[in-house]
Structure formats: C-alpha cells, structure tokens
Amino acid sequence: MQVLLASEYGFCFGVERAVDMVEKAIGEGKTVRALGPLIHNEQEMQRLAHEGVTTISEPIQITRNETAVIRAHGVTPEVQRELEEKAASVVDATCPFVTRVQKLASRAAAQDRHVVVVGSPDHPEMIGVKGYAPDHAFVIRDESELDQLPKLRDPLVVSQTTIKSKTFFDTAEAVKARADGEVQVVNTICSATRDRQDAARALSGMVDAFYIIGGRHSSNSVKLLAVCKEQCEKSFLIETEAEIDPADLTGVETVGVTAGASTPKWLIDRVVKHLEGLG
Ligand code: SF4
Numbered sequence: 001m002q003v004l005l006a007s008e009y010g011f012c013f014g015v016e017r018a019v020d021m022v023e024k025a026i027g028e029g030k031t032v033r034a035l036g037p038l039i040h041n042e043q044e045m046q047r048l049a050h051e052g053v054t055t056i057s058e059p060i061q062i063t064r065n066e067t068a069v070i071r072a073h074g075v076t077p078e079v080q081r082e083l084e085e086k087a088a089s090v091v092d093a094t095c096p097f098v099t100r101v102q103k104l105a106s107r108a109a110a111q112d113r114h115v116v117v118v119g120s121p122d123h124p125e126m127i128g129v130k131g132y133a134p135d136h137a138f139v140i141r142d143e144s145e146l147d148q149l150p151k152l153r154d155p156l157v158v159s160q161t162t163i164k165s166k167t168f169f170d171t172a173e174a175v176k177a178r179a180d181g182e183v184q185v186v187n188t189i190c191s192a193t194r195d196r197q198d199a200a201r202a203l204s205g206m207v208d209a210f211y212i213i214g215g216r217h218s219s220n221s222v223k224l225l226a227v228c229k230e231q232c233e234k235s236f237l238i239e240t241e242a243e244i245d246p247a248d249l250t251g252v253e254t255v256g257v258t259a260g261a262s263t264p265k266w267l268i269d270r271v272v273k274h275l276e277g278l279g
Pocket of ligand 1: 072095096097161191193
C-alpha cells in the first residue's frame, strides 16, 4: 500500500511560530502560561502540558514570576497591557497576519474612519482586532448584517484571516453600495486554510482512501474531510493512528494523508508510519 501526503498539510505558519516561541521560553527555564488554549489539538496540548505549559483564561490569573503567552489569534491592547503589567515577561505569538489586521484597524480608527471586519464576532481574533479600533469597528458575519450598522464613514473593510473569500468580497461590495465617502477594501484572508483544501482536493481523486488527521472540533479539519469526501468516499477524520480500522483498508492500494492546521508533525509522522506498517 502506498501512502501519499498532500502537498500542504499540518501546522500553518502562525501556529508553528507560536509553538516554537513557547518551546524557546521553556528552554530558557521560564514558567509558561498561555492565555487560552495555545492550539486546538488535544495531543499537542498534552505534550506541551508535559513540558510544563499551563493555560489561564483571564490575565488576572498570571503571577509575577510567570511568563504569559499571547497565542496566534492575538488579544486587545488592554489585555496585552494587563499581561505586561502582571507577568515577569510576555511572549507575543500573535500571528503576523493578524497583527496586520490589527494595525490597519488601528490606523483607520485614528483617522476617525469606521472599520468593518467580516468575521465571527465571538472569535478571539475578532475580539482582539475590535480592541484596536474602539468605537469605530463593527464585526459582521456577512452582508446580511450590514443593515444593523449605522451610516458608515469612509470605511475600511478587512476580514478575519480564516473566512471564505466570497463572503468577504460580497460584503465589501455591499459596503461600497451604502457607505458615505471613500471605501477602502483590504483583503486580509490568510491562504493557509485554502492551500490545505486545494492540496487535499488534488490528491483525493488519486487515492482509494484518505485520512485527515485533526481534532473533531477543529473546523478546518472537518472542512478538509468534506473536501476529501467529494472525490474519495473512504475518507476518515482521525485524531490518532489508534482510530484506523484495518478493515477499511481492504483492497486499498493508495492512501492519502493530510492534517489540519493545528496538527503537529510528530503526530502526522506517527500516523504515516502506522499506515506504512499496515501495507
Ligand atoms: S491560519 Fe493564517 S492567520 Fe491564522 S495563525 Fe495560521 S498562518 Fe496565521
């Protein structure tokens, strides 16, 4: 049985960078506490917990001798300040793609322009971005929510980094149709999710079975499963190699493997090795 990996899979740039920064802090002997789960992968969280990384839910929980970690989603300037005041040090692992959105929003607000961010209002990334443009930013899911907003003044339209481009551009067009003054549209979608889906789609037509490694609650992993199923009926979302049923591989000559953006390389390697052993 041949095992083929998709051309793009696993950790995205921002998550890999955040984990590397945490590893570095641990290596320097720091007591590391992340504000919110660093990564949506249970196995990787267990590994990090083993190395001493713990999670807090509020900045108030950090103490003077600890290092606070801001995860890839970023936080509001207030939360960042609070962590800096309370902790011994702060590791800011905000993904640079998210920092870009924060800076754009902050600049527009300083010019007294409105900011429309297309995304999920409850998502931590959106809560952080909104904090950079207080009283100026509105987070909406799509164009249907535009009616709830006041008249927009010279608005900047940006996006959550992980939304669908069609949702973003449709909303931007709707903003143009109803805003006062100049509308500036900046596409801030990160290509990591789309690249993984495109690579999985390309491979799924060439294999007899497909394993997607990722958390059951990881939305990008669930989406990868849907993409693979379009062309490969025997597609399975698994968290570890223990979930592979050898009966599913009867008569299978070629098997594809991909992984969500929060799945670490060591776990992917383990699954691939296991599959090769079955072949
Ligand atoms: S998905 Fe994109 S924006 Fe989000 S952390 Fe990964 S690289 Fe950064």
